[in-house]
Amino acid sequence: MPPTSDGARPLGLSGRACIYVLEARGQFLTVARTPGFTIPTLVFPLMFYVFFGVVMGFSPAAPTFLLATYGVFGLIGPSLFGFGVGLATERDSGALLLKQTTPMPVGAYLLSRVVTALLFGMVIVVGLFLLGAYAAEVRLYRWQWFALAGVVLSSVIPFCSLGLAIGAWVRAQSAVAIVNLVYLPMAFLSGLWIPISLLPSFFRDVAVVFPAYHQSQLALKVVALDEGGSAGVHVLMVGIFTVVFLAVAVAGFRRVGSR
């Protein structure tokens, strides 16, 4: 080893980039090789869309509407499971502690999970969009296709934060239960499965407390099927949720660190 004066050799930029890429690759492969994760997260949104959007089609706008909401729904899965369950599992197994003893940048660890959620999200978006376009004859302008994909993929921000908060606090076994407890009811109550306007008004009042509601309203804005709320307010709400989740996550890690 060629020693330098202080003994420590900082990694070059390309070395740093390598860590990020390899960490993301490792995380993606870990997840992709877990059929118990991939099949439900990929199949559920597409299956629901086929059922409610293509087969049932309770209104002419339904295929377009559900394209936006099942897109957001599809992104909740990989985001929550990757962070919530994945993090709790690594914490329990000691893998996280082991990595903390290495020079791995924390950013690489977090980003690898966001990237993995995004890649799964892209698969879901492509699947949904192709189903929408060719099975349900959804026609959108190119800017709408791109904007919808962008808004749907941006769901990783609030939902990964939520997953991080869950993963920071609970143990692996309870994480699965808690994620499911959040995942499905939040999707339903935010109007991701059935338009909120078709539910009793009580649900509408409840929906505003879920980030998924605001995220889906933003997605619906792209196709002009939203409830008419201000985009700025929805963005602000998503931002507030994200900040709160991150704060909860940081508190969780502090607690663990002082053990």
Next chain:
Amino acid sequence: MTGSERTVARSVTYLAVMLAVFVGVLMALPEPVPPPGAADAALPEVSFAIVGVKVFDGKAFRPEQDVWIEDGRIRRVGEELDLPEDLPRVDGSGRTLTPGLIDGHVHTWGSTLNDAVRFGVTTVLDQFMDPELAASKRPAREDLARTDEADLYSAGMLATAAGGHGTQYSQFVPVQALDRPDQAPAWVRARKAEGSDWIKIVYEDGSAYGLRFASLERDTVGALVAAAHDEGLRAVVHVSTLQHALDAMALGADGLVHVWGDELVDPAQAVRMGEAGVFVVPTLSVSVSMAGDAMDRELLSDAGEAPVSSMQRQTLASRFAGGDAEKASGAGDRAMENARRLHAAGVRLLAGTDAPNPGTASGLSMHGELRLLRRAGLSSAEALAAATSIPAEIFGLDDRGRIDEGRIADLVFVDGDLEQDLSRSTRIVAIWKDGYRVERSIEEEQAPAASPAPEATMISDFEDGVGAAFGAGWQAASDRMQGGSSTASLTARQGALRVEGEVVASGSGFPWSGAIYFPGEQPMQPVDFSDREALRFRTRGDGRTYTVMLFVADSAAAIPAAVPFTATPDWIEVEIPLARFPTATPGIVGGLAFVALAPPAGAYAFEIDDVEIR
């Protein structure tokens, strides 16, 4: 670290491929296409507003404009107009609104005026057509009534030498040739009386194409220009060589209606033309078509689901015949370069297609011409100005060519941003003519399905009379059906068909008579000869030139394709490749005529034998 660097490189490659696939899928996803019927009905007309649209006002692009149309005219244009509550609105976001296009060089017959307006060309500047037809079409441009045709401005008849360029159509469009300068004033007065909006002069000796045509002399051209100016009319000149272009400029011509491809204009000459104020309609669409690069496929594919008429299809598919192909291919590039140099020197260019010449289509080719002008160095705004405000200014059409208060609401509404990408001009959402929505669908009777060609290639050997191996057979025909008084008779004699008759010159139309053969069961019922290559027959006669005309069973193509032959005193064999019939489609041949045309008028006689289509 080489091992993991390889892994990193591989991972990054996979990631890039995934991203590319993702973006590719998004790019390929279907966009809404407003169906011609249902969605169109939803868009308002006469009095309405288009809001938040990018406007090309005739000179420049302006974002986020509201355009208020009232009773077929533009009432106001501006940002966030205070519009009446109940005024129907059209959302213009993501779209561009341009003035209706003005095609600076067309020829009018058949369905051209409808074909033009269906593709956003709401006004055409015709450079040679039947004066009577022109007279019947001109009034429509004066009012704001609903119409399914482009407004017409036309030179009417053109000025050319006897036998010169333009006279090849004389059987369909009357041409009164002249050959001396002193005939010019009377000729121009006659045009003015017919209603010609300007004078079109042909100064063309064919040399650019390796051919020889009779042409007006330089002094006759000068006399015509002067006479036109005396009558208060503009004079435009058809040229195909640099020398003729410079001559025409020297003679005071207002504009040139083609760009030349024989020689490159040098920059000083171009600047002189700019200073002289001469405008040029480069008609690059026909330049590329002559050079073998017609834009037919590109345009047909970009027309998308917009219906294309059979005439448009047919003229797009046909090709210029004759001339020197090698000479033509270089000429296309030189024509493009000349257009570029003229534009750079400040010469005003007008978008004009010369449609429906071979390789072009009325209306549709205007979008090709815009692309060609971009290729010649014009910006999107300059190319569109050449198709809107500039022709309007030059030809004094003060009521159109711009999106401005008081102008006629001739509008083209296009999806996308034309400033960024002018090639999107074919993505037409709607066209308004005089404030009325233009119906883009076509109610055109479908050409009857062509029956397959029989096995036999020999039509008639005339050994057993006038009969034929198949089809409805031979008939005598003449201009009597158009009110003329020419005659013809057919007899089988000594195993050949003798055609005798007299062509009687008359005041109007074009005199002709001869023999016509119908290959189908009924006259003009089409037969598919698309797998045949040539028409062959033997002939002899009195030494004059006759014409073979190929009629296709399609009402839109009113002018049949014609190829001349000479009946010499001794039998000769004539073979004409079907490809030489320029505007014909061998797939739907309805009739084949061997006729005598006037001039010259008078009696004639010729024989034909062993007529074969092989």
Next chain:
Amino acid sequence: MPDGSTDPIAELSGVTQRYGDVIALDGLSLEIRPGEVLAVLGPNGAGKTTAIGLLLGTLHVQEGVVRVFGSDPGAREVRMRRGAMLQVSGVADTLTVAEHLELFGSYYPTPLPVSRLLVMAGLDDLGARRYGRLSGGQKQRVMFALALAGDPELVFLDEPTTGLDVEARRSLWNEIRGLRAAGRTTVLTTHYLEEADALADRIVVVHQGRVVAEGAPAEIKSRTADRRVRCITSVHRDEVAALPGVVRVDVNGQHLEILTARPEDLLRTLLALDPDLRDLHVTGAGLEDAFLTLVRDGERKEAA
């Protein structure tokens, strides 16, 4: 080689660490010298893992000083020169051994090639196997290889052979011996005296959060070479306790249980006193007994 004159490359000094009422470390001081293999020996709950956690920077020190390479143990430059194998640890089941090694290697500026790591950890043919499909011993080897992925100067092995069968343990010992040959400073914790003896240059014995003994393996071994003598005899326990070399006497039913450093003398005396002595067993002392010895020695030293 152990060399008292060299500055330590890592040290704990007067560290006290509490979890609630439980004192995990009680004023512990520990030096790690360059190039040595140091065994921290102690029973479960002695505070070994806490000490390692502090040296790895995964725990924050409450009282006292912890320095590694002269810096804070959690500093990034420190982490780059150090490798660790944790007591309770695992990595993702679905990645292959080589994928894990490559990933860990990427964290360091000069990682060892994966192929070499596989050889060093005796995993030659297992690079392509997923972690989840390995045996317990193989998993430990992967953890060992991960600790070496960054070619570290200082290696921490926290109970590296816990849970392994005898064969697997012996074979991992071979790999650990390789570290010393390569000149890496190594700290390993264990509760097997045999293991510490087999691997270490120096042994520090920790009990209840304190260092109770420290020295070369032979020295420590001699001080814990007690025997347990079990018999039924009429000799009274107090009488036995007074005999030379006896550490402790317990009554267990009819049996006396005697811990002694000099079993031969004891037996000679006992048999002389009680010819009827019966049901005699002599066994090596358990580790717990050994620690008692050391603790007592320590207390004695302190008292002196």
